[in-house]
Amino acid sequence: MMKRVCVICEGQTEETFVEQVLAPSFYDLGLSLIGQTIQTSPGKKGGALNYARIKRDIERTLNQKSQPVVTTLIDLYKLGTDFPAVDEVSELQLAGKLHKLTSAWHSDIVASTGCRPERFLPYIQAHEFEALLFSDVDGIVSVNKSWLGVSEELKTIKAKAQSPEYINNKPETKPAAHLERLLLSPKYKKVAHGSIAMKNVGLSAMERECEFFSEWVSSIRRLAK
DSSP states (O other), rough: OEEEEEEESSSSSHHHHHHIHHHHHHGGEEEEEEEEEEEEEEEEEEOOOHHHHHHHHHHHHHHHHOEEEEEEESTTTOOOOTTTTTGGOOSSSSHHHHHHHHHHHHHHHHHHEEEEEEEEOOOESSSSSEEEEEETTHHTTOOOGGGGHHHHHHHHHHHHHHSGSOOOTTTSSSSSHHHHHHOOTOOOOHHHHHHHHHHOOOOOOOOHOOOOHHHHHHHHHHGGG
């Protein structure tokens, strides 16, 4: 019997990533990963994700009769100011910041739902989804031949960071900003090009290059035991 794992996603691109890149690699382990983008208003999903909205979605999913495991895929960049412990992490290094945020989040959800602690695996992507694409720059530029000329610039950006997950989180230097600035004719669009790039880059490269992401993927794999 397949074990259901619902992944609460920040947006449509993340949901596509779950369905097309993550889910196939877990199927043989008996795990059925299901991407689920948060509804932000009637008929609209993704964006403007405050904690209250995310929490309602998580609680609703945890309360399903099928008793799924619930995990998340949302960005650290512009994380809602109402998240648990968000006002306590500004001075922490990245690893400490992610640990404190997810620990506080886990405690809050377990307390509000009464679910078994192992049924909720909160994850926050540093600093945003596009960081994962920097795991293999060649995979990004292969989406369109007109982008091949900026390959070295993108590789230099990656090389200057400790890892793709450490690429700066300021508006002008976050991972997506670099892609939008350098990938032109056609200009990089998250939904249109991200779904192709994520498959070109591949899960193995992302796990190899991105420590926090790799730890999250490993925690999902352990659910199969």
